[in-house]
Amino acid sequence: MEKTIDESKQGNNLVLEHKEENSKKLFIESYGCSMNFSDSEIVASILSEQGFNTTTQLEDADLVLVNTCSIRDKAEQTVRKRLEKYNAVKRTNPKMKVGVLGCMAERLKSKFLEEEKIVDLVVGPDAYKDLPNLIAEVEDGRNAVNVILSKDETYGDISPVRLNSNGVTAFVSITRGCDNMCTFCVVPFTRGRERSRDPQSILEEINDLWAKGFKEITLLGQNVDSYLWYGGGLKKNFEKASELQKATAVNFAQLLDLCAIAQPKMRIRFSTSNPQDLTLDVVESMAKHHNICNHIHLPVQSGSNRILKAMNRLHTREEYFELIDNIKRIIPDCAISQDMIAGFPTETEEDHQDTISLMHYVKYNFGYMFTYSERPGTMAERKLDDDIPEATKKRRLAEIIEVQQEHSHLRTRERLGQTVEILIERESKKSKDQWSGRTPQNLVAVFPKENYKVGDLVNVKISDCTKATLIGTAVGYSQN
Numbered sequence: 001m002e003k004t005i006d007e008s009k010q011g012n013n014l015v016l017e018h019k020e021e022n023s024k025k026l027f028i029e030s031y032g033c034s035m036n037f038s039d040s041e042i043v044a045s046i047l048s049e050q051g052f053n054t055t056t057q058l059e060d061a062d063l064v065l066v067n068t069c070s071i072r073d074k075a076e077q078t079v080r081k082r083l084e085k086y087n088a089v090k091r092t093n094p095k096m097k098v099g100v101l102g103c104m105a106e107r108l109k110s111k112f113l114e115e116e117k118i119v120d121l122v123v124g125p126d127a128y129k130d131l132p133n134l135i136a137e138v139e140d141g142r143n144a145v146n147v148i149l150s151k152d153e154t155y156g157d158i159s160p161v162r163l164n165s166n167g168v169t170a171f172v173s174i175t176r177g178c179d180n181m182c183t184f185c186v187v188p189f190t191r192g193r194e195r196s197r198d199p200q201s202i203l204e205e206i207n208d209l210w211a212k213g214f215k216e217i218t219l220l221g222q223n224v225d226s227y228l229w230y231g232g233g234l235k236k237n238f239e240k241a242s243e244l245q246k247a248t249a250v251n252f253a254q255l256l257d258l259c260a261i262a263q264p265k266m267r268i269r270f271s272t273s274n275p276q277d278l279t280l281d282v283v284e285s286m287a288k289h290h291n292i293c294n295h296i297h298l299p300v301q302s303g304s305n306r307i308l309k310a311m312n313r314l315h316t317r318e319e320y321f322e323l324i325d326n327i328k329r330i331i332p333d334c335a336i337s338q339d340m341i342a343g344f345p346t347e348t349e350e351d352h353q354d355t356i357s358l359m360h361y362v363k364y365n366f367g368y369m370f371t372y373s374e375r376p377g378t379m380a381e382r383k384l385d386d387d388i389p390e391a392t393k394k395r396r397l398a399e400i401i402e403v404q405q406e407h408s409h410l411r412t413r414e415r416l417g418q419t420v421e422i423l424i425e426r427e428s429k430k431s432k433d434q435w436s437g438r439t440p441q442n443l444v445a446v447f448p449k450e451n452y453k454v455g456d457l458v459n460v461k462i463s464d465c466t467k468a469t470l471i472g473t474a475v476g477y478s479q480n
C-alpha cells in the first residue's frame with residue numbers, strides 16, 4: 001500500500017475475473033484509502049453473482065459505482081467532479097445508473113440524492129450485501145439508500161474479485177471501523193464501530209491468494225493493532241465474553257504469527273498502526289518471522305504534546321520516542337513511516353517546531369503529509385475554531401515535506417552498496433527495460449529486467465538512488 005489515504009489515487013477499473021454468462025456491465029472506481037480499494041473488490045464480487053462483469057469503459061456501463069472518501073474536503077470535491085463527468089456520459093446513455101459507495105455515502109446519506117441529481121443509489125460501507133436488493137429497486141425506477149452501520153459485518157465470507165491486480169500483491173482486510181475518536185477524523189462516523197474478522201477466514205483468503213500466485217499481502221484495518229477475535233462482535237464487548245472465548249481469543253501479534261506460519265514464503269505487510277495501540281508483542285512477532293516485512297506505518301500527526309492531546313491521540317511525544325527506540329532495538333533495520341497534519345486548530349509556531357524536531361529524531365523513511373481540513377461532525381469541528389490561516393498551514397506543510405524529503409533521501413542513500421531483496425511487481429514507469437519492486441522496508445527499487453519476471457524475489461545490488469528510488473542490478477534469486 002503506497003499511500004494510506006490519498007484522494008489523488010483513483011481509477012481501479014480493471015478486471016481479473018470475467019463470467020461468460022454475465023451480461024450487465026459494471027464500471028467501478030475508488031478514491032481514498034486502501035480499505036476503499038479492498039471494499040470495491042468485495043462489491044465487484046457481490047455483483048458478479050448478480051450478472052455484472054466489470055468494464056473499463058465508462059460509456060458502456062449499465063451501472064457506475066464510485067467508492068468515495070471523506071477524509072478531507074478535497075477528497076469530496078474530487079468525487080463531485082467525477083459525478084459531473086458521469087452526468088455528461090449519461091446524456092448519451094440515459095439507461096446508465098449511478099451509485100455512490102463508501103464514506104461520503106455514509107456521511108451525506110439521502111442528502112446525496114437531493115444534492116446530486118445524477119445519483120440513483122447511496123450505499124454505506126457496511127451495507128454492500130444489500131446491493132442486489134438496492135439495485136433491483138433502482139432498476140424498477142426508484143432511488144435506493146442503505147447507510148446502516150453494522151456491529152458485526154466484516155465481509156469475511158466474501159471472496160473478493162481482484163481488481164486492477166498485478167497478480168503479485170493483494171490487500172486482505174482484517175478489521176473494519178475504528179473506536180479511537182481522534183478529534184479531527186471522520187472515519188469513526190463513516191465506518192462505524194471497530195470489529196475484527198474471523199482469523200480462519202483471513203487464513204483461507206491468504207492460502208487462496210498463494211495458490212493463485214500472489215506473493216505479498218497487506219493486512220488492512222484503520223487500526224490493525226487493536227485486532228481482537230473472540231468469536232465476533234464489537235471489541236468493547238470482550239469484557240463480557242465467556243472464559244473460553246477469552247482463552248481462545250486471537251490478538252494482532254497472534255494473527256501475525258498465524259499468517260506468517262500458514263504461508264512462510266508469502267511476504268506480509270500491515271497497515272495502519274496507531275502508536276497508542278501498537279504493543280511490543282507485535283514487534284516481536286515481526287522479528288520472529290522473516291516473511292513479515294520490516295516496516296511500520298506509524299502515523300503521529302503532530303510532535304507537540306499539547307496538539308496530540310487536543311487531537312485525542314492517547315500518547316505523548318516522549319512515549320512515541322520510547323516506542324521508536326524499542327522498535328529499533330528489537331528490529332534495527334525496521335523502516336518507519338508517518339502521517340502528519342499541519343495547522344490543526346490552535347497550533348503555534350512552537351508546536352510546529354515540535355513536529356519538525358520529532359521528525360529529526362525519527363528520520364522517517366517516508367510519509368503522507370496534509371494540511372488540516374475541518375470535517376463536519378467531528379469533535380474538532382464542534383469544539384475548536386479552524387483558526388490557522390490557509391497560508392500558514394501551507395507554509396508549515398511545505399516545511400514538513402522538505403524535512404521528510406531530506407530524510408527519505410538519507411534512507412535511500414543508506415542502501416548504497418548494499419544488496420537488498422526485491423519482489424518484482426511491475427515494469428518501471430520510466431523504462432520498459434527495467435523492473436520495479438520493493439524492499440521489505442517498502443523502498444522502491446528499479447533494475448534491468450534480464451531474464452527475471454514479475455513475482456520473482458531477487459537480490460539487487462544498489463549502486464545509485466534518488467530521494468525515493470533505489471537503482472541497481474539483480475545478482476540472483478533470493479533464497480528466502
Ligand code: SAH
Pocket residue numbers: 004005033071072184185186187221222223271272299301339340341370371372373374375
Ligand atoms: N487509521 C487510519 C487513518 C485514517 S486517516 C488508516 O488506516 O490510515 C489517514 C490519515 O489522514 C491520518 O493519519 C491523518 O494524517 C489524515 N487525516 C485524517 N483526518 C484529517 C483531517 N481532518 N485533515 C487532514 N488530514 C486528516
Ligand code: F3S
Pocket residue numbers: 178179180181182185186187188222223274
Ligand atoms: Fe481516524 Fe484516529 Fe481511527 S485517525 S481512523 S480515528 S485511529
